Amino acid sequence: xxxxxxxxxxxxxxxxxxxxxxxxxxxxxxxxxxxxxxxxxxxxxxxxxxxxxxxxxxxxxxxxxxxxxxxxxxxxxxxxxxxxxxxxxxxxxxxxxxxxxxxxxxxxxxxxxxxxxxxxxxxxxxxxxxxxxxxxxxxxxxxxxxxxxxxxxxxxxxxxxxxxxxxxxxxxxxxxxxxxxxxxxxxxxxxxxxxxxxxxxxxxxxxxxxxxxxxxxxxxxxxxxxxxxxxxxxxxxxxxxxxxxxxxxxxxxxxxxxxxxxxxxxxxxxxxxxxxxxxxxxxxxxxxxxxxxxxxxxxxxxxxxxxxxxxxxxxxxxxxxxxxxxxxxxxxxxxxxxxxxxxxxxxxxxxxxxxx
Numbered sequence: 061x062x063x064x065x066x067x068x069x070x071x072x073x074x075x076x077x078x079x080x081x082x083x084x085x086x087x088x089x090x091x092x093x094x095x096x097x098x099x100x101x102x103x104x105x106x107x108x109x110x111x112x113x114x115x116x117x118x119x120x121x122x123x124x125x126x127x128x129x130x131x132x133x134x135x136x137x138x139x140x141x142x143x144x145x146x147x148x149x150x151x152x153x154x155x156x157x158x159x160x161x162x163x164x165x166x167x168x169x170x171x172x173x174x175x176x177x178x179x180x181x182x183x184x185x186x187x188x189x190x191x192x193x194x195x196x197x198x199x200x201x202x203x204x205x206x207x208x209x210x211x212x213x214x215x216x217x218x219x220x221x222x223x224x225x226x227x228x229x230x231x232x233x234x235x236x237x238x239x240x241x242x243x244x245x246x247x248x249x250x251x252x253x254x255x256x257x258x259x260x261x262x263x264x265x266x267x268x269x270x271x272x273x274x275x276x277x278x279x280x281x282x283x284x285x286x287x288x289x290x291x292x293x294x295x296x297x298x299x300x301x302x303x304x305x306x307x308x309x310x311x312x313x314x315x316x317x318x319x320x321x322x323x324x325x326x327x328x329x330x331x332x333x334x335x336x337x338x339x340x341x342x343x344x345x346x347x348x349x350x351x352x353x354x355x356x357x358x359x360x361x362x363x364x365x366x367x368x369x370x371x372x373x374x375x376x377x378x379x380x381x382x383x384x385x386x387x388x389x390x391x392x393x394x395x396x397x398x399x400x401x402x403x404x405x406x407x408x409x410x411x412x413x414x415x416x
Contacts (some may be wrong), residue, residue: 073141076100077199080143081206084123084303089257089282090115093348095144095210098123099316101165103138122146122156126163134144136164143203145173145196148183157183160192167193171203175214193369212369213348216416221367222258223359224251226406227386233356235383243374245406249279251353254372256282256348260342264358265291265298274302275353284308286347290334290358294326313338327375335365345400359387371411377403391415 083098091113099121101109108131111124119127122142131133146156148166148384160168173196184194204211211221226242227233233242241248252401255261256277268289276284287303287310291372294314301326303310310324318328329337344352352362362368393409400406 071102071105073169073195073198076102076139076141076149077143077169077203079107079110080121080141081202082169083110083381084206085116088119092116092209092259093213093235093346095207097121097142097144099140099142100128101125101135101138101140103134107136109218114156119155120153120156120158123159125155126159126165126210127282132163138165138167139167139169140165141169141198143199143201144207145170145172145174145179145181145372146177146183147174148186148189155183157186160187161190165192167195169195169198171198172200172207174198175211177214200230208369209349213343217343218367219260219347220369221352222254223352223362223368223371223387224374225353225356225372225386228376228378228380228383230379230381231386232380235380237380237382242376242378243406244376246399247406247408249376250399250408251374252277252279253282254351255285256280258285258351258390259347260286260288260350260415261291262350262358263354264350265289265295266303266357266379267353267355268298268303270308270355273325274306276306276308286311288338288342288350290312290314290354291340307358313341335361335367335386339367355383358386362390363387363389366413366416369413369416373409373411374399375407375409377405389413 077099080098084096087096094116095114097120098112099110100107109125109129111121111128114119140160146160148155148157168187170184184196187194199352212220225233228242261275275287287308289312292315294316307323312324312326313329314326315331317326319326327341352359389411391411394412395410398405398410399408
């Protein structure tokens with residue numbers, strides 16, 4: 061149920077910025093590679109308009125908020141709050157800074173500046189030059205954290221990488237003696253939720269051959285991610301795999317050929333330069349986040365190169381005894397939570413790469 065804000069409450073800039081963040085999160089999974097943005101317009105301690113960026117290519121948060129105000133004459137006496145600096149360039153939609161100036165709003169409070177080189181302070185500066193009072197960096201750390209994918213993409217010129225694997229209670233990721241899955245049904249559903257929220261999903265050749273995965277979203281409602289397969293040598297037998305039986309866009313990074321066949325694009329990378337070439341190619345394509353679900357070899361390649369940002373390990377109560385050892389990070393979990401109960405309980409551990 062939507063919370064009704066009583067105007068008897070004491071509210072400051074942080075209060076309204078938190079409302080922007082709450083609104084912004086509603087666009088998660090739908091706006092990439094654009095950022096998550098929420099906007100609130102306040103007059104005399106009361107919200108008179110609000111909105112958020114709902115889908116890539118559609119109106120930005122500021123536009124939706126301004127358009128929601130029933131009496132536009134009130135705008136000249138109002139304050140606009142937004143968690144990310146308003147844009148100052150023509151993209152799929154017109155510059156939000158221009159609309160704010162045209163609306164007559166005289167005060168704008170910004171959570172964090174936009175690191176995208178086509179904005180990067182110019183939106184705030186344009187507002188100031190037009191006579192608008194601008195306050196920046198309100199709840200800045202929260203605002204940056206919400207858009208960690210966006211900031212990583214523009215600051216590091218590569219996608220935000222999330223590693224994910226499931227392991228047995230004794231630390232194995234795979235065992236030929238145990239053909240049942242490791243994680244429980246609830247964990248599997250959560251994995252599909254994560255898939256629906258990221259732009260791409262990546263595995264290696266061994267996972268493709270062994271598991272024959274579809275790499276789509278099935279257990280929840282959501283969009284299918286771009287599929288990325290890494291294999292140094294192309295084997296024609298792979299065409300019998302599930303990824304060739306549908307129309308979901310798929311990239312196969314390999315060392316021998318570049319070509320396009322229907323929904324599958326083969327991309328040649330230089331041997332020994334996989335991570336570098338992968339980062340550069342995906343950045344050029346505008347892919348701002350990748351979920352890496354591969355096996356131990358693929359996962360360890362990202363860990364060894366220190367080319368990752370978050371990791372989820374799903375630790376089952378099942379024990380294997382032998383098998384392929386699960387990857388290990390050099391960091392400690394930032395959080396843990398339980399999924400399921402009894403013998404089917406899984407422990408989810410979340411890691412943050414704080415060394416990059």
